Amino acid sequence: MRAVRFSRFGGPEVLEIADLPDPRPGPGRIRIAVRAAGVNASDWKKRAGLMDEGLPQTLGHEAAGVVDEVGEGVTGVAVGDRVFGLSEEGGAQAERALLSHWAPVPPSIDFAGAAALPAAVETATRSLDRLGVGGGDLLLVNGASGSVGSAAVQLAVARGARVIGTAGPANHAYVRALGAEPVAYGEGLVERVRALAPDGVDLALDVAGSGVLPDLVELAGTPDHVVTIADFTGARTYGVTFSRGEDGRAVHALAGIGELIGSGRFSLPVARTFPLDEVAQAHRFGETGRARGKIVLVVDSPDQGFTCP
Numbered sequence: 310m311r312a313v314r315f316s317r318f319g320g321p322e323v324l325e326i327a328d329l330p331d332p333r334p335g336p337g338r339i340r341i342a343v344r345a346a347g348v349n350a351s352d353w354k355k356r357a358g359l360m361d362e363g364l365p366q367t368l369g370h371e372a373a374g375v376v377d378e379v380g381e382g383v384t385g386v387a388v389g390d391r392v393f394g395l396s397e398e399g400g401a402q403a404e405r406a407l408l409s410h411w412a413p414v415p416p417s418i419d420f421a422g423a424a425a426l427p428a429a430v431e432t433a434t435r436s437l438d439r440l441g442v443g444g445g446d447l448l449l450v451n452g453a454s455g456s457v458g459s460a461a462v463q464l465a466v467a468r469g470a471r472v473i474g475t476a477g478p479a480n481h482a483y484v485r486a487l488g489a490e491p492v493a494y495g496e497g498l499v500e501r502v503r504a505l506a507p508d509g510v511d512l513a514l515d516v517a518g519s520g521v522l523p524d525l526v527e528l529a530g531t532p533d534h535v536v537t538i539a540d541f542t543g544a545r546t547y548g549v550t551f552s553r554g555e556d557g558r559a560v561h562a563l564a565g566i567g568e569l570i571g572s573g574r575f576s577l578p579v580a581r582t583f584p585l586d587e588v589a590q591a592h593r594f595g596e597t598g599r600a601r602g603k604i605v606l607v608v609d610s611p612d613q614g615f616t617c618p
Contacts, residue, residue: 312403313588313606316365318358321589321596329367331405332398334380338407341374341392345424345582346402348604353592368588369402371395373414373423374608377405386411393423394563395431402588402606410560415567425456425577425603426566432516432554433460434562436536437468439552440512444469449502449510449528452517453489454480456577456603457538461514462487463575464562473505475517480601498524515539515549522547578602584609 314327334340346369354360355368373393376386386392394411401408414423436457442448448465452458453474465472466488474489475498481491492501498521503509511534513525518539525535532548544551569575580602583591588606595604 310404311585312400313368313585314365315356315368318356318364321353321356321592323356324589324592326586326588327365327367329400329403332400332407334378334383334407336381337383338380338398338409339376339383339386339392339411340378340380340405340407341372342377343372343401343404343406343608344374344420345372345608346406346585346606347371347424347426347428348402348583348588348591348595348606349428350595352402353596356592367400367403369396369406369606370399371424371427372401372406372408373420374406391420391423393420393426395427395558395560402585404585404608410558410563412563412567415570417570421579421582421605421607422577424605425579427563429456429460429577429603430464430562430566431559432457432538433464435554435557435559436514436516436538436552437461437465438559439536439550439556440514440534442468442470442512446470446511447506448472449513449525450474450489451494451513451515451519451521451525452476452539453484453487453491454601455516458516459484459487459602460575460577461516462489463569467569467574473502473510475521483601494519494521499527502528518543522549525549579605581605582607 312329315323352368376390391414392411394408397409448470454476472489474484475494476484484491509528513529513535515537522543535549580600582605
């Protein structure tokens, strides 16, 4: 099978499409013929040598496609089912991938839209769970227009929370459409938030980094009411919780997101799709920081005859 791999660290030019053996699903796993796979910021961080040291590496932890093999002990899913999900093994940016957690593709979206969901939905849900966001809470989301941020806004609103979201002025209408009250990020953030919430906020989630944690702690009143997924160093400095998933992933969110999508309460736009062979271009586009929504690689698999729109 064809799969995205790199054998040295560097820029997008180190990415290659390698011919690798098809994976086989062990107990509790399924294998899919991949139709689309999500691209995340962690991919170019790994490619640049900022995360994992081992080489070579294959990329991808989320994908959507058609089940073509089921591992021992797996129930409730069959060959031919359309599913999306997460791969603990990685290597999901390929023609075949193993999924460790999955759910049916919601009928109203295509494979590209489904592949955009797993990481953003899991990360947002895990962060909201860690903060204990519920009805009546006032939540501040730093980075509300990105894929994880927009997921967090919508999921928090679905829980009954009031949400304020930071974003650039060009994205304020989008953040407002998600159900949040937009404010500009940068210097003067505390004053702009207090103009909307004079007593500050109950909870704050940082998905964008940018050194904003002192402001979030001031607005939330205590580091215990702030979670970041983007600023490990700042979290240690200011006593804020940093969540990368080692404390347990919110995989339960995959099964529930279809209902929210079906009811019109959740959507996650695909910023742009690229063929698998153009993964380097996908990285270049992602690193510009201009993508509103997820970047997705699409796979045209000859044995299934499907081309993702």
